[in-house]
Amino acid sequence: MSSVQPIFERLALIGVGLIGSSIARAARAENVVRTIVATARSEVTRRRAAELGFADEVVEANAAAVADADLVIVCIPVGQCGAVAAEIGPHLKPGAVVSDVGSVKGSIVRDMAPHLPDTVHFVPAHPVAGTEHSGPDAGFAELFVNRWCILTPPPGTQPHAVDRLAAFWSALGANVEAMSAEHHDLVLAITSHVPHLIAYTIVGTADDLQAVTRSEVVKFSAGGFRDFTRIAASDPTMWRDVFLANRDAVLEMLGRFNEDVAALARAIRWADGDQLFNLFTRTRAIRRGIVETGQDSAAPDFGRPHAPLPLAPLPRPYAADSE
Ligand code: NAP
Secondary structure (H helix, E strand, C coil): CCCCCCCEEEEEEECCCHHHHHHHHHHHHCCCEEEEEEECCCHHHHHHHHHHCCCCEECCCHHHHHCCCCEEEECCCHHHHHHHHHHHHHHCCCCCEEEECCCCCHHHHHHHHHHCCCCCEECCEEEECCCCCCCHHHCCHHHHCCCEEEECCCCCCCHHHHHHHHHHHHHCCCEEEECCHHHHHHHHHHHHHHHHHHHHHHHHHHHHCCCCCHHHHHHCCCHHHHHHHHHCCCCHHHHHHHHHHCHHHHHHHHHHHHHHHHHHHHHHHCCCHHHHHHHHHHHHHHHHHHHHCCCCCCCHHHHCCCCCCCCCCCCCCCHHHHC
16 A cells, blocks of 8 residues: 555645544555645644644644645635635645545535635545544544545546545545535435434433433443444534535435434334334345445444453352252
8 A cells, every 4th residue: 555656745734633634644654745734723733733743844824834735635624614725725836736625525615616726726525534533633544444535526627636636545545436526415414414413413312301310321321322422422513514514415314314214103103013124124234235345343342342251250149049
């Protein structure tokens, strides 16, 4: 996977949280770029990035970061991308490839493209990889390995710019596919955005229940609910922006979801076990497909670490009676 010649000379990362810092770590590990310059909004994050040392330079201003870069990747919440494009637009180097990592693509094209000069190549991207953690300490070099990175070049984008960015993401370990921004937003609405909305809702509903205390929710958070709490711990700023930016596709998928939930409720009410069994059989096959393509682990309990069983046998309350 290691590239012999760097694909880009100088990479500028605007934002070095989970995604930006993971790109920096992976690009450096794989020798995909010669130098990396990074920036972030706050002094605290810039200082931490400098301490962690995944970039060659950490600078204060977005405009200063992009000045000499031949690849610029904007790695910030979707709602900020338009303003940052306006800031960096006049300072971009002619011929540079400008990209992003936003989880929504239609709004990124709408908000960023008008601020970018004709002399640069705009190739929006979305690495479909992440965790519920944020910030520069959360990143790691292997984040993108065997994950998909979706490119959504606007019509008319020069193919060589798309190919170079595709080569960059492949070198980071990702599988790359291109599609339109509209199609991306529809697909991700059902595979990522609505599932997050359901997780936020179910954890919020449990927290609101009067008859179940918050300590019980934490204590008995077995199986399904525990997995929802992990997703519902995702960054509030990022996800607020995702839902506002992908409103139409999310509402479309949510409408379908609500209809299907109503049908399931009816099946339960009328004791239609066949309907439940058939659906659960179909969904189990989808899970198997995800494991078979290496998108998730088949390890028992996802390979989570467990406390060992006690070495001594547990005391048996009725031992004296039977022995
Ligand atoms: P994050 O960990 O919260 O990091 C965001 C970074 O953006 C921080 O370094 C922040 O700096 C910086 N930033 C915010 N506004 C800025 C501005 N105006 N100028 C310069 N820097 C700015 O977020 P993330 O998880 O990496 O997400 C970043 C993007 O990746 C989002 O668009 C998200 O949709 C997308 N994405 C996320 C995931 C995921 O699972 N997390 C997966 C795929 C794609 P400060 O710390 O100083 O505020």
